[in-house]
Amino acid sequence: MDASSRVDAAFDAGMDATVSEAGPDARTADAGVEGGLPDGGTDAGALDGGRDALVSDAGVDAGTDAGSDAGSFDAGPTGVCTPSAGCLFLECVSTVVPNETMSGMVLSANFWPGFRFQIPTGGDRAVRRIEVNLRSGSASAGTIFTALVRLTGPSDTPDASDLTGADVLTTLVIAVPGGTAVSKTVGADTAITVPAGWYAAVFGTGAFGGTLATATVHSNFGGGMCGGGFGYPFSIRQSDGMFILQSATPHMAVEAWMP
Secondary structure, three states: OOHHHOEOOOOOOOOOOOOOOOOOOOOOOOOOEEOOOOOOOOOHHHOOOOOOOEOOOOOOOOOOOOOOOOHHHOOOOOOEOOHHHOEEEEEOOOOOOOOOOOOEEEEEOOEEEEEEEEEOOOOOEEEEEEEEEEEEOOOOOEEEEEEEEEEOOOOOOOOOOOOOOOOEEEEEEEEEOOOOOOOEEEEEEEEEEEOOEEEEEEEEOOOOOOOOOEEEEEOOOOOOOEOOOOEOOEEEEOOOOEEEEOOOOOOEEEEEEOO
């Protein structure tokens, strides 16, 4: 797909505006970006300091084979995701505590943020976990979704802006605790093996089991881009299908293990 036909060339350069989702100008630079929310005096020490170093076995077969070939996931993900353990931790940027006063990307039924990443050559990888650091906009618990999308290269975009294209490999539901005081790192475990290549992890609500009204994916050290050659994160605006590059530094990450 020709990404240039769908990417807004005037991507966010400042991260200093609060988005109004009621009729934003499709060509404004800050589309899909929300200004940082003050902590309001909450104890930043209670903030989730980043991703949980231990991988949850939830949703992965950790039991015995019972005589049938259950594939490469029988043992379940265990231990810390490190290269020595055969795991690549592919993250946009690391979480900085606290980050609530930083600007961020809107996550809502209209704006679906995400990032692109590469599974390097050297064999297939088992994607075991997808996660994001966000600040809920609701006092009640809810859910968001994440989608794993196959791309043709680093500048490709999903085949369908509403994630109904054939390049969507899986969608997962992520539980989000209630409360708006601090950011939390939340994620979902999965068990899907993918070959080397480019992919995107997209997060949102209002579809695929996502019920949360809104959230903010705060930046972690100011405006910029994902590290390690990932490029700029993005938002997919559902009102018109626009793919918008964002000058942001969100924590979005994927664990890719050797099968």
